[in-house]
Amino acid sequence: MSPKKVSLKDIALKAGVSAALVSYVLSGKGRQNRVKKEKAEEIQQIAKNLNYQPNHLAKSLRSGKSHTIGLVIADISNPFFANIARVVENQARHYGYTVIYGSSDEDAANSKDLIDVLLNRRVDGFIILSAENSEQQLFYLMEQNMQFVLLDRYFPEIVTDYVSTNNCKASFDAGSHLVKMGYKRIGMIAYKSNMFHMLERMRGYKEALETHHLPCNELWLQEVLFSNAKTEVGDAIDNMLSGSEPVDAIIFSTYNLAVNGLKYINRLGLKVPDDIAIVSFGQAEVFDLYSCPITYVMQDMENLGKAAVDILVKKIENPKEAIQQVLLDAKLIERESSRAKV
């Protein structure tokens, strides 16, 4: 009852030749006319008739190449990661690679387990959207000479390939845009994290304020815990609005923060942008359909994903390829939520 599949041997038997010959023919390696044309055609015909499907496992075992990429992300159900996954999938298929993904939930231990599973499955390389405190895993991969490319998040002190967004600049642009639009008390909500991309977003924000000679109140930069974002975002907004200098604009540094933040802003009955202007990182339908279209930082997902796959495949096929570190510019999509202050 189990699916019995056609192997090279079956074809060889039917054609009255050795399995090796069939392999040569079917892999297009007629090895400089070492196989007679008629025989080759006969073999191909038989293979077609029997609906031969090569066993990828055997191929991989033999060749040491699985043509598989491991994709480690935080959570596939988050639209940012899902979009990345889609681009990675397409680009990988373009090179004949298959993707196995796994969600780490931003947890280093999960991420470690995941990497181990994927290693056992003999992926040829990894594309990793790192979780916090997961540097050890990268060293571990390096020890084993396993290829990987970091995507979206990277560690500046670790010398490796990566593709990411210029988060500092993106954040700076977001801040500058708000300044230009006449907002004077600009806040940011970020995750409490030592991840570089998050630090960069904060840095860009601060630099924007400094550059434009705006004050920066301590209360305006709020950091919340990832694990408790839902409630802490509310508190953060309360803090920003309290005191003598309530913010008139908020930059959300991730999609999730924005979603939770906007929900809370709705609950408070605040009007965007009249009561408070908004700019957010991330992108999703929400930003189009919110009562007032949200200005957002659009990362170049398409090229982020593509570049990561391109670099990884090159590295897999030639491990001596030079290290590539790519920073792509994000684009600020200006909408109603940050229109000029009246």
Add this chain to the structure above:
Amino acid sequence: MSPKKVSLKDIALKAGVSAALVSYVLSGKGRQNRVKKEKAEEIQQIAKNLNYQPNHLAKSLRSGKSHTIGLVIADISNPFFANIARVVENQARHYGYTVIYGSSDEDAANSKDLIDVLLNRRVDGFIILSAENSEQQLFYLMEQNMQFVLLDRYFPEIVTDYVSTNNCKASFDAGSHLVKMGYKRIGMIAYKSNMFHMLERMRGYKEALETHHLPCNELWLQEVLFSNAKTEVGDAIDNMLSGSEPVDAIIFSTYNLAVNGLKYINRLGLKVPDDIAIVSFGQAEVFDLYSCPITYVMQDMENLGKAAVDILVKKIENPKEAIQQVLLDAKLIERESSRAKV
């Protein structure tokens, strides 16, 4: 430079025993195979020291079981599918299975290619969210005695395992809810499709109108092409609002239709629910954050995904398992967008 990995042989060499013995010990079959306790412990120690990671490819080749599930979906970047994927991933991992997914873009040819790739990779079974006109692929899989479970979409005339939502009932409930709330001219926008889940949603809608003795104008049930949804949804809404009996409520039969529809409704400057009430299938942050929270049909993603994996794994482990066809009830989440008509 290529990642050289530790194999059973390496351990055997170091321990001065045969590879077979190492295999017995590490697979926990030392007892049965009369391996001396001290030797077993020594071998385990060496394996740990060398950081031995079994080669899954070799295991699979030998055993004929890859412990891998192929997940065929339309598009991972669509939140519905991404959520399903997440649940499937978790549940599969729980059973020690890995998921390889691929996006078909609702296209039968893509879906066929995908299935072939996954077959070559020797997945043990499939979870398939079928594309239109992809019945042939299912017969193909059946011919090969390959296990699969249909998820979300199924073909009533094909006798196989499936897990889906009771779409007719869900749609009926959505319609009845609108009736109860006082709406009299209720329309639906669906995809022009012969997929059963879509037909069921239309059937439920019609039955709701009939049951409640409401008229059903031909213009009120609009079908649009998937490939051209963006523009056709607009036309559909125009049609529904034109004529002597414009609708006062719309049921969107998928998330995508709702997103495009709501964008168009915004462009028209219509107010939800005063000008037009809305109920939608699908679920996502959008529905919370739209200017007026959207009433939606919440499918039981968690149990849909879990049940599909449960059934598939059982089938893989015992192909004679009886066929299971599961229909889960959806839940209507009532919000502002369909509040009682004034």
Add this chain to the structure above:
DNA sequence: TCCTCTTGCTTAATCGTTAAACTAAAGATG
């Protein structure tokens, strides 16, 4: 002393594919 059991391990085959090395025969060359 001979026979059987048990213990503790090894050998060899297998999964499907591929690459290198080998062979056998025909044809070309001097």
Add this chain to the structure above:
DNA sequence: CATCTTTAGTTTAACGATTAAGCAAGAGGA
């Protein structure tokens, strides 16, 4: 005619793990 080339294959081994079967040595019993 002897030798080299080319053609068209075959054989073998290997990738790494598993497992049925085999074997040697010692224990125990009659």
